[in-house]
Amino acid sequence: MNWQPAKKQNDYVQTRNKNFSPPTVNQVLQNAQKMIGPISESPRLDAQVLLAKIMKNSRTWLVAHPKSRLGAQEDVQYRRLVARRAHGEPLPYILGTWEFFGRRFQINPSVLIPRAETEHLVEEALGLLRNNRSVLKVLEVGTGSGCIAVSLLLEMRSLGVVATDISLQALRTAAQNIVNHAIGDRIDLVQTDLFSGIRGQFDLVCANLPYIPRKVLNNLQVGRWEPRLALDGGEDGFIYLRRFIAEVAKVLAPGGSVVLEIGEGQDEEVRSMIRLGFPRAPVRISKDLAGYNRVVVFET
Ligand SMILES: C[S@@+](CC[C@H](N)C(=O)[O-])C[C@H]1O[C@@H](n2cnc3c(N)ncnc32)[C@H](O)[C@@H]1O
Structure with a gap:
């Protein structure tokens, strides 16, 4: 899976492909952790907090449901937040609270x-x-x-x-x-x-x-x-x-x-x-x- 930050809607054309299989919670968390790793002391936590925001669920729920699949829209939104964090933006500013x-x-x-x-x-x-x-x-x-x-x-x-x-x-x-x-x-x-x-x-x-x-x-x-x-x-x-x-x-x-x-x-x-x-x-x-x-x- 390509985890480079996507810049425009076209980058997500794969999400409209019939064969596109949405990634699981576990997959996106692992990729996000890798991206955030170089700039954060707590990449796992950051990745979870951002995904919890997108999936409107708790971190505990994420841990309990590693095989749950993201919706295509959630996948797009999550990539955007992870790219911001990987760029160094502090987690609180991304969350807004x-x-x-x-x-x-x-x-x-x-x-x-x-x-x-x-x-x-x-x-x-x-x-x-x-x-x-x-x-x-x-x-x-x-x-x-x-x-x-x-x-x-x-x-x-x-x-x-x-x-x-x-x-x-x-x-x-x-x-x-x-x-x-x-x-x-x-x-x-x-x-x-x-x-x-x-x-x-x-x-x-x-x-x-x-x-x-x-x-x-x-x-x-x-x-x-x-x-x-x-x-x-x-x-x-x-x-x-x-x-x-x-x-x-x-x-x-x-x-x-x-x-x-x-x-x-x-x-x-x-x-x-x-x-x-x-x-x-x-x-x-x-x-x-x-x-x-x-x-x-x-x-x-
Ligand atoms: C270190 S922040 C503290 C913000 C908040 N009280 C906190 O503890 O999270 C300092 C605040 O002082 C404000 N500030 C800077 N210079 C100031 C001045 N001359 N008079 C009044 N406020 C000032 C800044 O805009 C900023 O909001």
């Missing part, structure tokens, strides 16, 4: 793909918020798909959130997720540069800002597919974190807290920035599952 904190989010190439390590930021924020029983106001800066803000709102019914982003396209995606999760009455979206034009005081301000140093980013695959606006932290990686820490006081309620995601090896620099602006604030840094210092928490 990704899971974060146990819930499904719509995503597209205008937003960062939600990361497992960012769930850690949500856990830290919830830990702080749950100690407080009053109605609380949260500001999230750089919301992207809205995965952090939406997760906080769904976990805590007494929250109100303002979520910002400089990218209008990102905010459109966040709006879609807000509608899908039916929480529109407790969140406002604002297009702005960090805190510019943000009024009011917030009990908790959180952010996962772009923090990858530009030179490092230029050599990473993520920079090819995900928005640079979401990743590029300027020459040293601290361009947004530095501004954020210098300006956050003006939106913090008395005794308010800050939760920030940082990159690997950025903890000491961020700690000194906080010490400058908030000399008396205790700073706590917690590790992600890979053991990197990932989330910075300070209470004012």
Whole structure:
């Protein structure tokens, strides 16, 4: 079977041939795995997830039905998705959805793909918020798909959130997720540069800002597919974190807290920035599952 990516409808003329026998689940998975192998650390999983999408069934069903045959249309559609993945496109963008904190989010190439390590930021924020029983106001800066803000709102019914982003396209995606999760009455979206034009005081301000140093980013695959606006932290990686820490006081309620995601090896620099602006604030840094210092928490 030819598993080169087909470019036009004519390439599939075989599917109209009377003798054409549709491939089985097992056959297409094996071929897909071979194609995806060079660019993915999990080619088998990727191949299964894409086929499950096309066949509108679960991965478990695929494993239990290796001899089931694809319909001709399914075969064509599957080849297209596999070709995209083999070309390097991240699986979440092909699927159009990704899971974060146990819930499904719509995503597209205008937003960062939600990361497992960012769930850690949500856990830290919830830990702080749950100690407080009053109605609380949260500001999230750089919301992207809205995965952090939406997760906080769904976990805590007494929250109100303002979520910002400089990218209008990102905010459109966040709006879609807000509608899908039916929480529109407790969140406002604002297009702005960090805190510019943000009024009011917030009990908790959180952010996962772009923090990858530009030179490092230029050599990473993520920079090819995900928005640079979401990743590029300027020459040293601290361009947004530095501004954020210098300006956050003006939106913090008395005794308010800050939760920030940082990159690997950025903890000491961020700690000194906080010490400058908030000399008396205790700073706590917690590790992600890979053991990197990932989330910075300070209470004012
Ligand atoms: C690392 S992504 C985080 C997205 C999402 N919060 C998440 O954790 O998956 C950073 C986000 O900050 C936004 N951003 C970049 N520069 C910004 C700025 N100056 N002001 C506000 N948002 C900004 C980007 O558009 C992007 O959506």
